[in-house]
Amino acid sequence: MALSVRRFIGGDGERHAILVDEAGMPLFYPALWVTVTLRGGARAVNTIHNALNAIKCLYAWQDIYALDVEHRFSRGALLNPYEVHSLRDFLQESLSQKADGKVIPFSRKKKTVSPSSQYARMTVAAEFLEFLARRVCPSSEESEKRIAAMVAQIKANRPKQTTKTMGGEREEKHLEDSALDALETKLRPGAEGNPFTDYSVQFRNALMFAILRTTGMRRGELLNLKVDDINFGANILKIVRRPDSPHDIRRYQPVAKTRERQFPLDAELVNRIHEYVAQHRSKLAVAKRHGYLFVTHKEGRYQGAPISNSAFSKFIEALTGIVGAIHAHKLRHHWNYSFSSLSAAKGLSAAREEKLRSYLMGWEQNSGTAAIYNRRHIKQEAAESMLELQCKMLAKKKDSTNDQ
Incomplete structure (x- = not known):
């Protein structure tokens, strides 16, 4: 099944995104899910577009492994553990389009998406499959428990997200004033x-x-x-x-x-x-x-x-x-670095600097976003302090050696 995400503008100006088949017909349950869950939750159209791309990957997985999840759910059968693992591995792969429009994995070339992209895909897949199962599975207390267990297993198979690596690249995105x-x-x-x-x-x-x-x-x-x-x-x-x-x-x-x-x-x-x-x-x-x-x-x-x-x-x-x-965001990072330097020169407290930066950038106060954009300046100050301390220690050691 060749699927694509289409965007269009409503008569009132609202932007919409839908998942359609090769004939241009919207897929019923993805359209219903978007309407009830995403648009009902006031999600931005770009968020909806990205979610539908993840659903497209889910349908590509079904095609390749000859699965009909909707039909299976209607009979009260859910995904088996090994199928969840198969879905996890598939959603890690970078996908491409064949000449006939079908989505295929690049498994032979071992091209994969980032852990954050795989995490987002699996989150969307879990939420959509839960939505689908609760609408087509025969309703019972036991089925509710089994659906919850399936969703929990999908989410448990998402790649780990650690705070130690998050934001590591972000602080490096800058240009020099001379450039x-x-x-x-x-x-x-x-x-x-x-x-x-x-x-x-x-x-x-x-x-x-x-x-x-x-x-x-x-x-x-x-x-x-x-x-x-x-x-x-x-x-x-x-x-x-x-x-x-x-x-x-x-x-x-x-x-x-x-x-x-x-x-x-x-x-x-x-x-x-x-x-x-x-x-x-x-x-x-x-x-x-x-x-x-x-x-x-x-x-x-x-x-x-x-x-x-x-x-x-x-x-x-x-x-x-x-x-x-x-890219444009590098200029945003550079502005924030320049603002950090100016704030230090003016002797602003960290709290005051964060409030001013948050207002100028349009962030919520105390959101923590300001600290992310201040990391490059902090990193440079830390490096200067490290070198200064090393120089003092080496000079002291040199003096001690000379005294002997």
């Missing part, structure tokens, strides 16, 4: 070697980069900005949540994942935003209909429309030829 300065120079409109040809595109891209670097906002927040979010008189920028906006035609709508907030912008940056709006964006009639700040300038059916996630990704990919691997 960012060089990149900013290359991106200046009209600069020699600018990877973009159209002047309006050059201006827009340089402005997007400057905002990401100086504010630390997420890419979704950047692409969600509207002209009205900038107070040009007071030099204030607002980050506003607009989930399922009917005025946003993008199927993959960029959204602000964190809390709404506002903060000041440097006057020079505000002037550059005003120049982009007045001299570049204003030339596109379509741009006047939706209000989103950054738009597509390339001629074609999407000219003037809000810039898409894919177009933004192409912009970021073009930068790799200048400074190597880079």
